[in-house]
Amino acid sequence: MTEPTKELLNVSGLSITARVGDRDLRLLEDVDLEIGRGEIVGVVGESGSGKTTLARAVVGLLEKNVRVGGGSISLSGDEIVAPGVDRTGKVRGTAVGMVFQDASRSLNPLMKVRAHLAEVLRRHVKEITKDEVERRSVEVLEQMRITDAARVLDSYPHQLSGGLRQRVAIGLAVVTRPSMVIADECTTALDVTTQTKVVGLFRTLVDELGIGLLFVTHDLMLASDLCDRIAVMNSGRVVEQGPAMEVLDRPREDYTQRLLAAIPTWT
Amino acid sequence: MSQIELEPLTQGDAPEARKGRRSRTSVFWLSVPLVVIAALVFILPITGLLPEGGQDLSNTRLPPAFLDGGTWAHPLGTDKRGQDILTQLVTSGRLTIMIGLVGALVAIGPGVLIGLVAGYFRGWADKVISILIDAQLALPFILIALAIISNRGSSLPILFLVLALTGWAACARVTRSTTMAIRERQFVLGLRAVGASEARIVFRHVLPNLAGTIVALGTLQVGTAILVESALSFLGLGVVPPKSSWGSMLASGQDELSQAWWIAFFPGLAITVLVLLVNLLGDALLTHHDPRKRRR
Numbered sequence: 001m002t003e004p005t006k007e008l009l010n011v012s013g014l015s016i017t018a019r020v021g022d023r024d025l026r027l028l029e030d031v032d033l034e035i036g037r038g039e040i041v042g043v044v045g046e047s048g049s050g051k052t053t054l055a056r057a058v059v060g061l062l063e064k065n066v067r068v069g070g071g072s073i074s075l076s077g078d079e080i081v082a083p084g085v086d087r088t089g090k091v092r093g094t095a096v097g098m099v100f101q102d103a104s105r106s107l108n109p110l111m112k113v114r115a116h117l118a119e120v121l122r123r124h125v126k127e128i129t130k131d132e133v134e135r136r137s138v139e140v141l142e143q144m145r146i147t148d149a150a151r152v153l154d155s156y157p158h159q160l161s162g163g164l165r166q167r168v169a170i171g172l173a174v175v176t177r178p179s180m181v182i183a184d185e186c187t188t189a190l191d192v193t194t195q196t197k198v199v200g201l202f203r204t205l206v207d208e209l210g211i212g213l214l215f216v217t218h219d220l221m222l223a224s225d226l227c228d229r230i231a232v233m234n235s236g237r238v239v240e241q242g243p244a245m246e247v248l249d250r251p252r253e254d255y256t257q258r259l260l261a262a263i264p265t266w267t
Numbered sequence: 268m269s270q271i272e273l274e275p276l277t278q279g280d281a282p283e284a285r286k287g288r289r290s291r292t293s294v295f296w297l298s299v300p301l302v303v304i305a306a307l308v309f310i311l312p313i314t315g316l317l318p319e320g321g322q323d324l325s326n327t328r329l330p331p332a333f334l335d336g337g338t339w340a341h342p343l344g345t346d347k348r349g350q351d352i353l354t355q356l357v358t359s360g361r362l363t364i365m366i367g368l369v370g371a372l373v374a375i376g377p378g379v380l381i382g383l384v385a386g387y388f389r390g391w392a393d394k395v396i397s398i399l400i401d402a403q404l405a406l407p408f409i410l411i412a413l414a415i416i417s418n419r420g421s422s423l424p425i426l427f428l429v430l431a432l433t434g435w436a437a438c439a440r441v442t443r444s445t446t447m448a449i450r451e452r453q454f455v456l457g458l459r460a461v462g463a464s465e466a467r468i469v470f471r472h473v474l475p476n477l478a479g480t481i482v483a484l485g486t487l488q489v490g491t492a493i494l495v496e497s498a499l500s501f502l503g504l505g506v507v508p509p510k511s512s513w514g515s516m517l518a519s520g521q522d523e524l525s526q527a528w529w530i531a532f533f534p535g536l537a538i539t540v541l542v543l544l545v546n547l548l549g550d551a552l553l554t555h556h557d558p559r560k561r562r563r
Contacts, residue, residue: 059460093462100460105453110475119471120461172461 008212009035009058009180013071014081016053020065027053027066029236035180035212040202042215042227042244044259049233051216055184057081058214059096060088076179094124097173097181102189103165107157113141113168114153117175124176140175143208144168145201163194167201174205180212181205187222199226220263224248232256294555297548304541308360317357318342323349328527344529346520352533359511360537363493366426366512367545370492371485373427374434379481381435382442387450387469396439403436408495416504426505430492438484445480449473479553486549490542497538513538 016028028050035041043051056062058073060081073081075095080087088096100106107116117137121128141149144167157165166186173181183202187195203226206213217223223230224244231241232255240253251257311317318341329345330337331352337344343352385396412429419425449455450473458468497514499505501521506512513534520531 061456061459089462092460098457098460100453100457102453106457108454108458108472108476110478111472119463123462123467169457172457176461 007034008037008039008076009033009214010074011054011058011071012073014054014057014068014073015070016057016062016066017069018063018066026236028057030071031233031236031238033231033238033241035214037179037212038206038210039229040206040213040215040227042217042223042230043233044217044220044223044230045233046218046259048235050236051218051233052184053236054233055098055182055214055216058088058182059092059098060086061092061098093120093178094176095178095180097176097178099166099170099173099181099183099186101185103169103186104157104162104189106169107165107172109157112154112156113160116168116172117153120172120175136175140171141168143174143205144171146171162190163197166190166194166198170198170201170205174209174211177209178211180214182214182216184216185218187217187219195222202226220248220259232259293551294548297544297551300540301544301548304360304544305364308357308364311357317354318351320351320354320358325349328523328530330527331529343533344527346530347523347527352529355511355516356513356533356537359513359516359534362506362510363496363513363538363541366423366430366496366506367489367493367541369427370430370434370496371488373431374488374492375438375481375485377431378435378438379442379477379484382439383446383469383474383477385439386443386446387473389447393443396443400436400440400443403432404440408433412499412504416499421499421504421507423506426496426499429499430495433495434488434491438488441480441484442477445477446473449476482552483549486545486552489545493538493542 011031011033014028014031015026017024018027019025031050031054033041033043033054043054045051053062053066057068058075058081068081068083068085070083072079072085075091078087079085080091107113111119114137117140118133121133121136125132137153138149141152146152146164146167152160152164152168157168160168166189169186170181170183187198190198199222202213202215205211215223215227227244229242230244230247231238232247232253233239234255240247240251240256247256248260251260323345326341326345327347327349329341329349331344332339332342334344341351341353343356345351346355381396385393411432415429415432416425455468455472458472463472493514496505496512497517500512500514501518503518506515508515516534517531517538520527520529520534523530
């Protein structure tokens with residue numbers, strides 16, 4: 001049984017700096033964020049606000065010149081990131097899955113979908129048999145609402161449509177049955193109708209699998225559709241955080257108001 | 268049971284499909300003459316169809332059979348010692364092809380590996396390797412060849428050492444820059460995100476994506492190896508008698524050009540055709556390797 005409110009990911013007081021030349025640049029400052037099982041938390045903000053840095057810090061995919069200056073990240077109660085501590089290698093690909101912006105570039109163009117899935121499964125599931133790999137590959141594609149799984153498995157990434165490709169990428173992230181998925185701008189490269197479908201897919205996945213989803217986007221409307229809670233970021237800080245409707249309907253912060261005002265309207 | 272499968276061919280992807288098919292057929296049609304050359308060179312000597320290869324001082328500098336004074340006993344003529352050119356061409360072809368293939372391998376193997384390490388891991392390893400590459404490329408090839416061969420004498424292992432030393436730097440530099448481009452692609456980040464190890468990313472994902480480059484380098488290097496060997500043999504530093512290659516045949520025919528042009532012409536033609544075919548095949552393979560350009 002998964003309690004919707006049970007704490008899964010806990011980011012507290014996280015500060016991250018990048019060393020550029022002989023100066024330290026603050027990327028994140030004192031960021032607090034919590035995600036529970038079965039919960040979707042949206043992180044919104046403009047380019048350079050630190051959304052992606054936050055997402056990548058959880059899986060330890062930061063650049064070499066970037067280090068954690070303070071605070072910590074813990075997953076299911078275990079500390080995985082703290083100053084001088086990096087235990088993300090243990091959760092990467094197993095407990096945490098990640099989906100990237102553009103699936104046409106996040107899949108190896110020389111490998112069929114089958115090989116992509118098999119690679120992840122073989123890496124993370126001990127002594128998995130060939131039949132089991134096949135079974136779980138088909139299973140996860142069906143979970144992604146892909147009807148002709150057999151054909152998709154035998155396709156190269158470029159032979160699939162953008163939406164299908166992104167669903168394969170999501171499948172790749174959840175095939176190891178992680179407890180948490182991070183989606184970094186993963187709908188940005190899609191057209192609006194495909195976006196809606198992918199977003200709907202995320203909702204059902206979160207409800208079905210009871211995972212926590214960290215949904216990074218710059219699209220406020222999309223975030224309000226999908227997310228339970230929203231954190232608004234600006235220049236490395238979380239300026240406002242709360243239930244999605246509350247943040248969008250009654251923005252307290254000046255920055256959030258300006259973000260909302262920047263959305264074009266029909267009138 | 269007869270079953271007709273219709274290709275789902277929409278108008279949209281038709282030109283691409285046709286292009287892919289052309290690449291596959293060109294790979295085939297370029298392989299045919301190469302296989303024929305290899306077969307001639309390796310099978311003809313054991314059939315006993317070739318003219319006697321020994322010296323025959325009564326028949327020196329005989330022209331090819333299709334010219335006045337030529338005989339079909341020596342279809343491509345004889346050299347200044349009366350040795351049959353066709354027989355020499357076939358027997359030295361073996362050594363030439365071997366030098367081309369092994370010479371390319373010894374340059375590409377280390378070159379690609381070094382370039383891969385430098386391009387993927389960057390850092391101090393990259394700095395050291397880059398300096399080494401620059402230093403190597405700054406040294407004239409002929410100087411290295413002279414230094415090594417005058418010190419160690421000329422033999423096949425030494426020839427391969429020279430080919431490796433002169434060829435690795437260019438391979439490493441090209442591989443390094445291509446690797447640097449590939450490592451920045453998002454799927455590498457994706458692989459890290461699913462927990463793939465660095466070694467696995469480098470050898471199972473980055474290396475296959477380099478295949479096109481490696482094939483192109485490889486075929487170029489086969490051509491280069493054959494040409495370098497010819498040049499060294501020409502200077503008397505490469506293959507020395509009793510062994511002979513197309514390069515050494517070319518060299519021995521060069522002072523006879525005004526009286527007996529065929530001695531140098533046929534090995535020269537053989538080198539040109541072989542190197543050209545190998546380079547064209549490399550081009551075709553390059554297109555063929557990429558599944559995006561290949562027909563399903």
